[in-house]
Amino acid sequence: xxxxxxxxxxxxxxxxxxxxxxxxxxxxxxxxxxxxxxxxxxxxxxxxxxxxxxxxxxxxxxxxxxxxxxxxxxxxxxxxxxxxxxxxxxxxxxxxxxxxxxxxxxxxxxxxxxxxxxxxxxxxxxxxxxxxxxxxxxxxxxxxxxxxxxxxxxxxxxxxxxxxxxxxxxxxxxxxxxxxxxxxxxxxxxxxxxxxxxxxxxxxxxxxxxxxxxxxxxxxxxxxxxxxxxxxxxxxxxxxxxxxxxxxxxxxxxxxxxxxxxxxxxxxxxxxxxxxxxxxxxxxxx
Amino acid sequence: xxxxxxxxxxxxxxxxxxxxxxxxxxxxxxxxxxxxxxxxxxxxxxxxxxxxxxxxxxxxxxxxxxxxxxxxxxxxxxxxxxxxxxxxxxxxxxxxxxxxxxxxxxxxxxxxxxxxxxxxxxxxxxxxxxxxxxxxxxxxxxxxxxxxxxxxxxxxxxxxxxxxxxxxxxxxxxxxxxxxxxxxxxxxxxxxxxxxxxxxxxxxxxxxxxxxxxxxxxxxxxxxxxxxxxxxxxxxxxxxxxxxxxxxxxxxxxxxxxxxxxxxxxxxxxxxxxxxxxxxxxxxxx
Numbered sequence: 324x325x326x327x328x329x330x331x332x333x334x335x336x337x338x339x340x341x342x343x344x345x346x347x348x349x350x351x352x353x354x355x356x357x358x359x360x361x362x363x364x365x366x367x368x369x370x371x372x373x374x375x376x377x378x379x380x381x382x383x384x385x386x387x388x389x390x391x392x393x394x395x396x397x398x399x400x401x402x403x404x405x406x407x408x409x410x411x412x413x414x415x416x417x418x419x420x421x422x423x424x425x426x427x428x429x430x431x432x433x434x435x436x437x438x439x440x441x442x443x444x445x446x447x448x449x450x451x452x453x454x455x456x457x458x459x460x461x462x463x464x465x466x467x468x469x470x471x472x473x474x475x476x477x478x479x480x481x482x483x484x485x486x487x488x489x490x491x492x493x494x495x496x497x498x499x500x501x502x503x504x505x506x507x508x509x510x511x512x513x514x515x516x517x518x519x520x521x522x523x524x525x526x527x528x529x530x531x532x533x534x535x536x537x538x539x540x541x542x543x544x545x546x547x548x549x550x551x552x553x554x555x556x557x558x559x560x561x562x563x564x565x566x567x568x569x570x571x572x573x574x575x576x577x578x579x580x581x582x583x584x585x586x587x588x589x590x591x592x593x594x595x596x597x598x599x600x601x602x603x604x605x606x607x608x609x
Numbered sequence: 610x611x612x613x614x615x616x617x618x619x620x621x622x623x624x625x626x627x628x629x630x631x632x633x634x635x636x637x638x639x640x641x642x643x644x645x646x647x648x649x650x651x652x653x654x655x656x657x658x659x660x661x662x663x664x665x666x667x668x669x670x671x672x673x674x675x676x677x678x679x680x681x682x683x684x685x686x687x688x689x690x691x692x693x694x695x696x697x698x699x700x701x702x703x704x705x706x707x708x709x710x711x712x713x714x715x716x717x718x719x720x721x722x723x724x725x726x727x728x729x730x731x732x733x734x735x736x737x738x739x740x741x742x743x744x745x746x747x748x749x750x751x752x753x754x755x756x757x758x759x760x761x762x763x764x765x766x767x768x769x770x771x772x773x774x775x776x777x778x779x780x781x782x783x784x785x786x787x788x789x790x791x792x793x794x795x796x797x798x799x800x801x802x803x804x805x806x807x808x809x810x811x812x813x814x815x816x817x818x819x820x821x822x823x824x825x826x827x828x829x830x831x832x833x834x835x836x837x838x839x840x841x842x843x844x845x846x847x848x849x850x851x852x853x854x855x856x857x858x859x860x861x862x863x864x865x866x867x868x869x870x871x872x873x874x875x876x877x878x879x880x881x882x883x884x885x886x887x888x889x890x891x892x893x894x895x
Contacts (some may be wrong), residue, residue: 355700401881405888408643408699412838413884415831416877423874530831534707541704574715580708581690588694588701 326447333451333519335559336458337512342539342555343458343465343548344508349537350546351474352501353481354402355411358418359536362398362506364528366391366513368425371437371523380443384514391510392503399502403495406484418533425525436524443518454515461508465548468504477501481546542583544592554591614742615860621748623856624755628810630833630840630848631759632803638779638843639799641699642691645706647807648830649713650686654679654808655821656717659726668732672812676805683804684797692796710826718823725822733816751813758806759849766845771798779843828873835880839890847892854891855879 324332345359370387378386401413425431432438443450468474476497479487488494517523535558543554561579565572587594629651636644654675661671690709694701733747766772777785778795786792814829815821836855840847855876862875870878883891 349700355703401885405884408637408641408842409838409884409888409890411643411700411703412834413881416835416880419831419877420870420874420881423871423877424869426871427869427874530827534711538704538708541700545700570719571715574712574719577708577711577713577715581705581712582708584701584705584708585690585694588697 324448329447329451330519331560331563333447333454335556336451336454337515337519338536338539338555338559339458339552340461340508340512340515341536342543342551343461344505344512345536346505346540346543346546346548346551347465347468347477347508348501348505349540350551351469351477351481352498353477353484354399354498354501355407356414356505357411357530357533357537358398358414358416358421359506359509360528360530360532361418361421362391362395362509363513363516363532363536364421364425364523364525365394366510367517367523367528368431368437368513369510370514371440371517372431374441374517375437375439380518384511384518387514387517388507388510391513392507395502395506395509396499398506399499402498402502415530415533418528418530422525422529425528434525436522436527437517438522440517440521440523442521450519454519457511457515461511462548462552469548473497473500538580542580542590544590544594547590547592550590550592550595613740615864616857617742617744619857619860620853621744621752621856622859623853624752625810625813626829626833626836626856627759627849627852628755628806628813629829630836630852631762631845632805632807633830633833634837634840634843634845634848635799635803637837638845639796640691640695641843642695642702643699643706643834644691645703645830645834646686646690646709646713647803647833648826649710650679650683650804650826651807651811651814651830652714652717652821652823652826653682654811655815655825656721656726656811657808658812659728659815659821662732663729666730668812668816672809675812676808679808679811680801680805683800683807686804687796687800714823714826721821721823723823725820725825727819727821728816731816731819734819745817747813747816751817754809754813758809762802762806762845771795775799832873832876835876839880839883841890841892844890844892847890851891 341359341363345356348354348356366387369390370383373386374380374383398414398417402410405413426434445453476492479490479492480494480497484494539555539558540551542558543550543552561576562572565575583590633644633647636642636647657675657678658671661674662668665671686709690705691702694705733750735746736743737746737749766776774785774790775795775798777788778790778792782792811825814825832855836851837848839855840851858879859872859875863872866875
């Protein structure tokens with residue numbers, strides 16, 4: 324693999340960690356978030372600044388993960404107050420609030436961001452394998468959660484919050500848990516990105532990034548871990564694939580996002596289920 | 610004097626927000642869709658208004674023509690994009706709408722270029738002094754036109770047959786339909802009026818800055834989303850009051866907490882603060 328492929332692979336793995344995290348909040352637990360990039364940003368800034376202060380890589384990543392998870396719990400508290408569309412706009416607001424704060428702080432580098440982040444010292448290939456391992460762990464973790472008691476509780480909350488409460492599911496606790504886990508993963512992804520890019524600016528973590536992560540989840544088929552994996556790989560590679568028409572790549576991206584929601588609203592996972600069902604139906608008939 | 614000046618600046622911004630946000634809240638009230646692509650129609654209004662003004666030399670001719678054209682585009686968007694996915698969970702039309710918005714921005718960039726267009730002979734640029742405060746004619750005109758159009762809208766919905774049908778459909782589509790109201794016609798009307806108003810907003814914003822650019826729809830429309838949530842989603846009066854309140858809060862906020870937060874972050878901090886106190890907005894009947 325050349326340098327280009329290794330970098331691309333690293334970006335895909337970082338995106339997988341982000342998408343798997345958002346899938347826990349939005350897919351499993353049904354709490355829509357339009358501000359996931361803010362958590363990605365909190366993790367990136369925390370890791371970048373602690374690393375520059377001299378913390379070794381594992382501790383810098385860990386501090387990003389923990390701080391982001393804590394911020395996630397605080398933002399998750401809003402999901403106990405507001406629901407559905409109100410929550411979508413609130414989380415969008417959290418994203419803009421994060422950007423607004425970061426831009427105005429001299430200590431965080433303002434518009435220029437944080438540069439000269441220490442090297443990870445593993446070599447490009449080594450770092451790729453490290454990120455790949457973490458992405459695999461995040462995916463496995465999310466599969467375990469999905470099949471655990473907690474996964475059932477998330478499902479109940481996503482399906483019908485009031486009924487879940489009636490069945491004495493502790494709805495607030497599970498919502499906060501989903502936010503804590505999902506945002507902590509975003510924090511980890513942010514830390515990895517800081518080490519990967521070695522330069523972070525506020526715009527890396529804007530509304531468009533939040534939307535990109537949400538589309539990875541929605542195009543994959545909300546809640547389906549494998550669907551999300553596949554769509555993350557496709558959506559990350561797509562702009563690269565369309566480089567030969569680089570001027571049109573965002574147009575194609577927007578149009579495809581629209582087309583998937585318009586013609587296959589259950590995402591790739593739903594599309595696959597449909598095909599399998601039809602195949603079986605044909606088999607039964609004949 | 611400073612207070613009065615800030616207050617008036619706030620009202621000017623507020624009237625701009627109002628004319629954008631009313632269209633959004635109309636769509637939400639009727640269809641429960643967060644219509645992000647509204648921002649694309651706002652920008653389209655700016656482009657058409659500028660091109661027609663430059664071609665004919667008359668802003669007074671160009672504005673209604675652009676508004677009508679954008680109104681029809683809004684109807685087409687409803688028919689082709691939203692109608693088929695209305696019965697899906699709310700994130701489906703939301704993401705479809707975001708995809709559509711990205712594609713629209715790209716189309717403007719590809720057709721009209723990335724750097725934006727300016728008026729050949731910018732209209733309404735003179736200054737007038739009202740109670741000792743210097744204002745630009747464009748600002749005053751914007752406020753007057755907004756008040757006039759929103760007044761006309763209120764008359765339409767209160768005093769005419771079609772307005773009654775409209776309000777009945779918002780209240781309860783099934784009962785309205787059983788009384789012979791054509792719900793589809795009401796939706797078309799809704800999109801026509803909302804999109805036309807957005808176009809007028811786009812024209813005035815382009816007059817204030819003498820610039821239309823592909824991304825001009827972004828920030829005002831994210832704020833418009835915050836405003837319709839503040840106003841209690843779907844509540845037109847609430848939306849109008851929330852627009853003015855947010856305009857004034859921003860004007861004072863940039864002076865007093867501008868070091869901590871930028872203008873957009875102030876708006877969203879206020880949004881989150883209000884939602885924590887009143888989870889369904891300031892003026893919610895629900």
